[in-house]
Amino acid sequence: MPDRRPDYVTLTRGQIAALDRVNAGEPGLSVLQQFVRLAQDVLGARGAGFAEYATGHARIISATGVCEPALGRRVERPGNPAVLPLDSVNSAFAGKIEGGELRHMLGARCEMNRIVVGSLHVYFGDDDDPGPEHHAVMELIAGHLGRLYGRQAGLPVHPEPAPEQALRQEDRDLWVAVTSHELRTPVTVIKGYADTLTNHWETLGEAGRREAVRVIGTRAGELARLLDRLLSATTDDGSVGTSAAGPFDLAEALRAAAGELPGALRGRIRFGDLPPGLPKAYGNRDSITTILTELATNAERNSEPDTPIEVCAGTDDDTLRFRVSDQGVGIAPENVERAFERYWRAGDNGRQPGAGLGLYLVRRLIERQNGWVSLRPRDSGGTVAEVRLPRA
Missing domain, CATH: 3.30.450.40 (GAF domain)
Incomplete structure (x- = not known):
């Protein structure tokens, strides 16, 4: 050699x-x-x-x-x-x-x-x-x-871990954040259809009223299941339960998760490369909705309303990956790790600020599935969020 x-x-x-x-x-x-x-x-x-x-x-x-x-x-x-x-x-x-x-x-x-x-x-x-x-x-x-x-100019980028009591509180906070996110969508849909029935009863017609009632019933069922999980997820010692992991179709999970996004955000999603025949990922399929929602919302917050948000997926020998890319203001290299800190927010970009919990929530969810997530500036402007999950 x-x-x-x-x-x-x-x-x-x-x-x-x-x-x-x-x-x-x-x-x-x-x-x-x-x-x-x-x-x-x-x-x-x-x-x-x-x-x-x-x-x-x-x-x-x-x-x-x-x-x-x-x-x-x-x-x-x-x-x-x-x-x-x-x-x-x-x-x-x-x-x-x-x-x-x-x-x-x-x-x-x-x-x-x-x-x-x-x-x-x-x-x-x-x-x-x-x-x-x-x-x-x-x-x-x-x-x-x-x-x-x-x-000590921004290094180390990760603080020392909190003591056990604080970690337990973080687990509770994570569970509350996930539950709050999952409750938000059905509640919003139910309220929207209920308001439609109230304000447009006559103009909807019989078919429109039946469809509105059907959607309300479906979403109410989702709420009931979420409340069952809420009552059973926390044990007596305060630890947080999680759904069982298993193999799942990543491309199908991403498409389904995109369908759950709010209307305006859903309209901006563009699916790039989602190769047929991807091997199955191993993890918690239900978490993909939360993860994609938070990443897409972060992209929405930091880009113009008329620009697309691209979602693509792929694989290598050990992992499956998916990326959420925007064409927005981008992220400074020194902030690619700080963005995952709890309550950290970028400076004022003229748009509605977040609470600083979304990316923190995403990293915690993914690492519990033995995966990882990273951010980087996009070469042509904007930000790329990349999630890696184990192959089944």
Whole structure:
């Protein structure tokens, strides 16, 4: 196998460009992403990723090349970062990378004042043979990343987990948020048809009145089932029950979920590539309605009313994915992780603000199904939300 040397000219120029941004006070995550891209380019790798550590787990907050599908993924890690074997992150990380042609991995710990804040991973193909110079470059870039954390400019992007009591309260909040969302649609429809009957009884005609009553009856049945779930979902100790997971048709679930959206939003949905014969996803099919509603509502809030919101799906060796893309104001790179924080909201964009719970709710729901979600700026303007779920 050839032993290719690192591209030192690109390394020098890339360091200068990134450090200029640091000295200008630019947000940490955006600069971190530049260093991760630099590692891939300088080493001639297929992809690179950075895992930020928190107590008990890590999250891939930056990824390039073939590693991009892992962006946003939560991975487990040992409790003692001082003796962290790099392969423990690699085994969880690499298993979700598309292609399967990767054969070599280099990893380097990123430390701040002797505290391991994360790790940088670079992946090579079968024809590549990283050597000592590649290791030295990795250590150099990892040192830059550790110093970024020392500046505390938006890093770390994830706070330490809350104590057990707070986590239990978060579970209750999540359950309330999901239930509230699911109650909102049938209540809105029932009220709308009831108002129509009240105000337009004579003009509706017999057929119109029967249809309105039929819809009200159907939605009332949905409410009854939701209330049964409400009464049974919470146990005596306050923990939250969830519906059983299983295989389901992702494309069919997305189309059905789109049909449940409010009228104006439903009219903006455009289905892109939904390949026939997709393998089944494994998870909670009922949650897709909540997830798509929140992602589409977020896209609606941040784009003009006359622009489409595209939904597409696809698969790789390990996961199924679907994307919700808009043509709106876009999301700043430094906010792609902050957007999932509870109660976080972007600055005033002239539109109706949200409560800052939608994307938080989405991430919690997806991670309970062993999936993950990420946001990124859309190349031609706007934002792409990508959800990854396990294949059945």
